[in-house]
Amino acid sequence: MTRLLDSPERFGPLPQLGVDFIDAIERSGLVGRGGAGFPVGTKWRAVAQRSGGRAVIVVNGAEGEPRSQKDRLLMTTRPHLVLDGAFIAARVLRARRVILYIGERHEKARHAMLRALRERTEPERGLVTLAAAPGRYVAGAETAAIHFLNEGIATPTTAQPLPFEQGVDRAPTLVQNVETLAHIALIARGGTPSSTLVTLAGGVARPGVLEVELGTSIGDAVRQGGGVTERPKAVLVGGYFGSWMEPAEAWKLPLDHRARLGCGVIGFLPASACPVCETAGIMRYLAAESSAQCGPCFFGLRALADGCTRIADNSSDGRDLSRLHRWVDEVPGRGACRHPDGAVMFLSSALRVFGREFASHEGAHDLRRTA
Amino acid sequence: MLGILTVLRVQSPSWPRFLTTGLHRNLALMTVVFLTLHIVTAVIDPFTHLGWAAALIPFSSYYRTFWLGLGVVSFELLLAIVVTSLMRGFLGHNAWRAIHWLTYAAWPVGVLHGVGTGTDTLSAWMLAITAACIAAVGVATFFRLTSGSTDPLATARASFRTAVDRREVR
Amino acid sequence: MSPQHRLVVDRIKCDGRGLCAELLPELIRLDDWGYPIVKSESVPVHLLPLAQRAVEDCPVLAIALRRSQVKK
Numbered sequence: 001m002t003r004l005l006d007s008p009e010r011f012g013p014l015p016q017l018g019v020d021f022i023d024a025i026e027r028s029g030l031v032g033r034g035g036a037g038f039p040v041g042t043k044w045r046a047v048a049q050r051s052g053g054r055a056v057i058v059v060n061g062a063e064g065e066p067r068s069q070k071d072r073l074l075m076t077t078r079p080h081l082v083l084d085g086a087f088i089a090a091r092v093l094r095a096r097r098v099i100l101y102i103g104e105r106h107e108k109a110r111h112a113m114l115r116a117l118r119e120r121t122e123p124e125r126g127l128v129t130l131a132a133a134p135g136r137y138v139a140g141a142e143t144a145a146i147h148f149l150n151e152g153i154a155t156p157t158t159a160q161p162l163p164f165e166q167g168v169d170r171a172p173t174l175v176q177n178v179e180t181l182a183h184i185a186l187i188a189r190g191g192t193p194s195s196t197l198v199t200l201a202g203g204v205a206r207p208g209v210l211e212v213e214l215g216t217s218i219g220d221a222v223r224q225g226g227g228v229t230e231r232p233k234a235v236l237v238g239g240y241f242g243s244w245m246e247p248a249e250a251w252k253l254p255l256d257h258r259a260r261l262g263c264g265v266i267g268f269l270p271a272s273a274c275p276v277c278e279t280a281g282i283m284r285y286l287a288a289e290s291s292a293q294c295g296p297c298f299f300g301l302r303a304l305a306d307g308c309t310r311i312a313d314n315s316s317d318g319r320d321l322s323r324l325h326r327w328v329d330e331v332p333g334r335g336a337c338r339h340p341d342g343a344v345m346f347l348s349s350a351l352r353v354f355g356r357e358f359a360s361h362e363g364a365h366d367l368r369r370t371a
Numbered sequence: 372m373l374g375i376l377t378v379l380r381v382q383s384p385s386w387p388r389f390l391t392t393g394l395h396r397n398l399a400l401m402t403v404v405f406l407t408l409h410i411v412t413a414v415i416d417p418f419t420h421l422g423w424a425a426a427l428i429p430f431s432s433y434y435r436t437f438w439l440g441l442g443v444v445s446f447e448l449l450l451a452i453v454v455t456s457l458m459r460g461f462l463g464h465n466a467w468r469a470i471h472w473l474t475y476a477a478w479p480v481g482v483l484h485g486v487g488t489g490t491d492t493l494s495a496w497m498l499a500i501t502a503a504c505i506a507a508v509g510v511a512t513f514f515r516l517t518s519g520s521t522d523p524l525a526t527a528r529a530s531f532r533t534a535v536d537r538r539e540v541r
Numbered sequence: 542m543s544p545q546h547r548l549v550v551d552r553i554k555c556d557g558r559g560l561c562a563e564l565l566p567e568l569i570r571l572d573d574w575g576y577p578i579v580k581s582e583s584v585p586v587h588l589l590p591l592a593q594r595a596v597e598d599c600p601v602l603a604i605a606l607r608r609s610q611v612k613k
Binding site: 157299330 | 550
């Protein structure tokens with residue numbers, strides 16, 4: 001069983017790997033750990049086919065999700081593992097550049113990565129440049145990272161051309177999360193990616209990063225992590241683009257790719273907290289993090305957030321819920337990136353799991369008027 | 372003027388936006404036809420002694436050199452504008468827009484040409500037509516200048532962009 | 542195989558002018574903020590001329606017609 005946080009600080013020299021390493025990645029079933037969960041082998045193959053020695057590897061350590069800490073922790077405590085994964089990618093995909101795209105506020109992580117980089121050999125060091133990702137939510141998105149590295153502005157762009165065709169410097173580009181690259185490094189040494197990093201947040205005894213075996217239930221993971229402080233009202237699986245679940249259902253959920261872990265944040269809503277208020281707060285955040293390039297996202301998320309807030313404050317006119325349901329149908333898929341889609345999926349899960357609470361908040365205003 | 376109405380997003384239940392755009396395009400192309408007729412008749416008219424050079428090279432005629440030359444300038448600006456508009460798909464929006472701004476130059480230069488070259492300039496009907504055109508375009512331009520940005524996302528987009536712009540750092 | 546024509550909106554260029562919905566109400570309607578919702582991406586043959594007009598008339602060139610081969 002190979003685990004990331006127990007692995008040696010430094011392995012030996014990298015094994016000589018060629019394009020057939022991609023078969024090993026595909027066999028391992030590794031999916032990306034940045035949030036999208038895309039099969040890594042497929043991504044590598046697409047870049048390999050077009051590389052011609054020009055490919056660019058972007059090591060994505062932006063970690064813009066507010067409650068997530070796993071990428072920072074990995075970069076701080078196992079920088080060589082991440083670098084190994086990056087240089088393996090560079091070798092297999094015949095890349096000309098490796099760019100460390102690290103969140104501008106993650107100072108300890110940046111220092112650890114640079115210190116580790118100084119300990120590498122010259123051919124490897126010479127490939128690498130560092131870029132500081134702006135600390136906004138969408139700055140970690142694939143097209144935003146590429147746009148930033150090309151033009152200096154971290155806004156997402158329309159999908160065309162696709163990154164593996166033309167990305168940084170118009171070259172085939174692989175953008176890969178740091179945890180994914182760490183798993184690659186272990187696969188290259190004969191391991192299998194059997195674990196995943198999650199960040200526990202909210203009403204738990206020891207909030208923070210936990211490494212669990214794939215397939216561990218949330219209940220067991222929580223126990224492993226020190227337990228909850230009180231029985232939660234609900235569990236948010238996957239961070240702000242994730243889904244709410246009832247505690248009973250969540251406790252049994254196995255942590256693997258089917259769980260839609262996203263960036264790996266698992267939040268435990270205390271029993272005393274109001275789920276409608278919490279949802280409204282997160283929607284306001286997501287609306288404020290829109291890059292304001294597409295009308296449906298900027299205006300749609302703002303309208304959804306305002307609607308949730310009115311319901312949460314018991315100041316709804318009674319028609320907000322039906323508006324929310326209509327906008328939830330209309331907004332997704334009409335932005336250049338997946339930001340509105342993720343936000344709407346989050347809200348949909350809230351409307352489903354907290355249907356009763358939303359309805360009673362909306363009705364509360366009318367009741368007070370007739371009283 | 373119709374161009375200004377397009378960018379100001381003017382519409383009503385009985386006047387859809389595609390009508391403004393369609394009229395603008397059709398009238399502009401009609402203008403080119405009439406303008407070509409005007410130039411051709413002016414050149415082949417035996418009374419004026421204008422050669423083709425005078426029609427195509429600004430300020431090269433002996434007759435009212437300056438005012439006629441303005442007409443050539445206006446025509447050639449218009450030519451650039453129309454050709455780029457027909458090729459808008461190839462050029463892309465930004466390049467097309469930059470050239471389209473020249474309409475604000477081409478039109479007044481054309482009016483000056485008419486006033487300076489025309490033999491009927493001071494007659495009542497000509498004065499009335501000229502005044503009416505200038506008034507219409509003047510009013511439209513005033514509205515254009517005072518309306519600010521017509522893009523509802525302009526402020527928010529610019530403010531987010533500033534927040535994630537690190538160009539002077541790199 | 543028959544070529545299918547699809548309407549594609551560039552969501553960043555689009556700034557909610559609405560001409561496309563005026564010309565093609567069968568395929569496009571506007572949301573609460575004036576931005577297009579494409580009800581059906583594929584364009585039936587009899588609406589193709591109007592779709593081409595919508596592409597030309599868009600003041601910011603945000604809508605395009607793409608051809609794709611559809612296997613029968």
